[in-house]
Amino acid sequence: MSQYCPPPVLVKTWLMLIDLRSSDEARAHGKRMIDVNFGSVDLAIIYLEQSHSDNTLVKVGM
Template identity: 60%
Template sequence: MSQYIPPIALVKTWLQLINFSVEKEVRAHSKRMINRNFGSVDLAITYIEQNQQQKTG
């Protein structure tokens, strides 16, 4: 069974919501989704960075 990996745009949105949302529930949900899919915010950021490097060369 393959693991679902969310689109980069969605991961970026979750990270932005964690950092900038004034709604506590929104931040909590976004962090929960990051943790469920990547295990930590740091790993989600690494995922984005690696995918951006692959696209640029």
């Protein structure tokens, strides 16, 4: 069974929702999606950094 990894552009959008002066609902949604898919904002950022390298295997999961 393969692990779903959201597209980097979607992860960037979630992080922007958390970081910008979004509505509380939008900010909560971004945080929830990051938590569900990565467990933390730090791991989502690492995923984005690694997604730029074609030679890096990125494993996401808990």
